[in-house]
Amino acid sequence: MKLLINKTISVFLGVLLLGLLPACEDFLDRQEDEAMTFEKIWKNRSTVREYWRNTMSFLPDDANDFNFSPWLGASDEGTVTYNRDFRWINFGSWNPTSVPYERMQHYYKGIRECNVFLANVDRTSDPLVSEEEIQEWKVQTRFARAYYYFLMMRNYGPVILVGDEELDFTATTEQLERPRNTWDECVNYVVSEMDDLAGKLPEEWQSSSDYGLATRGAALAVISRLKLYSARPLFNGNELYSGITNPDGTRLFPAFNGEKWAEAAHAAKAVIDLGTYELYRAGNGDPYEDWMGITNEHWNSEIIWSTGYKSRYIMGVHTVPTGVPGTAYGGVGPTQQQVDAYAMQNGRYPITGYQGDGTPIVDNTSGYPANEFSKEQFTNPAFDAGYNTASDDSENMWPVLFKDREPRFYMTVFWSDSYWKHGDRHTLISFAKGGNGNKSHDYPKSGYILHRFYDHSLPSHSGQWGNIVFPTFRLGEIYLNFIEAVLECKKNGIAIPTDYETEAMNIWADLRDRAGMSPITDAYAGASTEQLIDLVRRERRVELAFENHRYFDTRTWMIAEETDGGPMYGMNIDAEAESTTDTPDSFWQRNIFETRVFQPNHYLYPFSQREIDRNSELVQNYGW
Structure with a gap:
């Protein structure tokens, strides 16, 4: 095996050329104690284990990447x-020559590393390495490899499957050209890998040192999400993409198949039936503490898999208002559209749509106030949960649009003229122009800031941020996957077990109970199947808020032209504050902070133009 190759060779020809080449190159670069050779790697347990860890190092860092990736800031x-x-x-200023947050090369490099490891690990000669340990490394590596494909598929659709192939690097560039596999081929590969691994991975972590490794539930959870995406309109009968074919005429995107909804339902049910996971509850009946515990209680009963136990610094420092002493770059916040998405205390969603000028269309039975910006003195319920408590006065005059909302709202949305709790201190914040939360370029453009991922119990002003286990996969998502799939089966006349619908409604009621609300069938008695599908989409938006779902949900549902394009609303951050803590009345009005562009070709990423130019078999995505 050659150990040197030009690093400038890139993804498709690049990955295919680099495919199983010296994935050890970066690894070998780190060996400072001796001139490590490829053969020597497999003779020592420590170097074999380090190589295995290297295969896993390409997994995304969801906690530290949360405001660098598009999943939050490029969704509504x-x-x-x-x-x-x-x-x-x-x-709308991206194109195949300027692809933002391009990770395809990164993931194919990870696949290459996995293939090299899998092809060579059985050569390990160190007697300290047991067969059991080798098998554990192999299944974890296969999990990572399949997951890298899944991560590319959700952005690009069908990609090129390399499999275990060891390529002939003496071949010409033309001989290494490859077409894309079809969507169904890609899905079948990832599902078959994860399904096989589910029978080999442990059911639960054996010790704290295993946290972050894949389990049976993790493999099944990946299948659940992928099957759900595969059943949705983007990848199931999408007419925009029906004409995308390989040079030999092979259609890359499938025709509609309603049975995929049944597959999605079965996949979610498989995770639920493990009985390994349960919705996190603190045990005291407090919905505020229950829901915040998802991200505050490390490795809790709801977490299926996480990309790791991370410092909360990156998430915290970008969501702590600049008015709070210490390091603070607070510029990540919810849009007004997200603020409007939360239900009222009675469980009904107040905003059903918008008029042309952005005026909300209100469900009058929800209890939402007729004049949303009239002010009343009321207590933010999060005060009782200890997240925003003012040191001297917990009641302010606020617009009534913040009154009588569901608990998840108060634990996610922080608004101006409120106290930010940081340890045992509290700071009054203003996001108006000249306010202490509106400094330089570090301010939330919507006039709201996200405070779900900040640990309010710690004094960030003293550099204490704590840690977080980001919920990459959790049971709440699997519940919502199952509910949506079951309802879509009913809508499309797809046969599923008769008890599925009853179970779907029961777990939906459990999810809402954890959030302090009545069952959806009480709040919307007599709702039709179509209405329930719309409602479970709304539930998903707030239950999984800022967990990297909304971006992919709007695209796979193919509603992003409506949701992710056009005006984005917030409060009037240009209103002049009279002091650094003043929030003037003129701040409280719906204001367009950004007008976004979403065209039909934006549903999927374009393949880089350099790859199109280098691989005549590679077909570009629709509209690029």
Whole structure:
């Protein structure tokens, strides 16, 4: 095996050329104690284990990447004020030569590393390495490899499957050209890998040192999410993409198949039936503490898999208002559209749509106030949960649009003229112009800031941020996957077990009970199947807010032209504050902070133009 190759060779020809080449190159670069050779790696347990860890190092860092990736700031749930390259997505200024947050090369490199490890690990000669340990490393590596494919598929659709192939690197560039596999081929590969691994991975972590490794539930959870995406309109009968074919005429995107909804339902049910996971509850009946515990209680009963136990610094420092002493770059916040998405205390969703000028269309039975900006003195219920408590006065005059909302609202949305709790201190914050939360470029453009991922019990002003286990996969998502799939089966006349619908409604009631609300069938008695499908989409938006779902949900549902394009609303951050803590009345009005562009070709990423130029077999995605 050659140990040197030009690093400038890139993804498709690049990955295929680099495919199983010296994945050890970066690994070998780190060996400072001796001139490590490829053969020597497999003779020592420590180097074999290090190589295995290297295969896993390409997994995304969801906690530290949360405002650098597009999943928050390029969806209608959030705004990120910093000049990230994904803003090209928001303004429609991206193209195959300027692809923001491009990770395809990264993941194919990870696949290459996995293939090299899998092809060579059985050569390990160190007697300290047991067969059991080798098998554990192999299944974890296969999990990572399949997951890398899944991560590319959700952005690009069908990709090129390399499999275990060891390529002939003496071949010409033309001989290494490859077409894309079809969507169904890609899905079948990832599902078959994860399904096989589910029978080999442990059911639960054996010790704290295993936290973050894949389990049976993790493999089944990946299948659940992928099957759900595969059943949705983007990848199931999408007419826009029906004409995308390989040079030999092979259609890359499938025709509609309603049975895929049944597959999605079965996949979610398989995770639920493990009986390994349960919705996190603190045990005292407090819905505020219950829901915040999802991200505050490390490795809790709801977490199926996480990309790791991370410092909360990156998430905290970008969501703590600049008015709070210490390091603070607070510029990540919810949009007004996301604020409007939360239900009222009675469980009904108040905003059903918008008029042309952005005026909300209100469900009059929800209890939402007729004049949303009239002010009343009321207590933010989060005060009782200890998240925003003012040191001297917990009641302010606030617009009534914040009154009588569900618990998840108060644990996610922080608004101006409120006290931010940081340890045992509290700071009054203003996001108006000249306010202490509106400094330089570090401010939330919507006039709201996200405070779900900040640990309010710690004094960040003293540099204490704590840690977080980001919920990459959790039971709440699997519940919602199952509910949606069951309802879509009913809508499309797809046969599923008769008890599925009853179970779907029961777990939906359990999810809402944890959030302090009555069952959806009480709040919307007599709702039709179509209405329930709309409602479970709304439930998903707030239950999984800022967990990297909304971006992919709007695209796979193919509603992003409506949701992710056009005006994005917030409060009037240009209203002049009279002091650093003043929030003037003129702040409280719906205001367009950004107008975004979403065209039909934006549903999927374009393949880089350099790959199109180098691989005549590679077909570009629709509209690019």
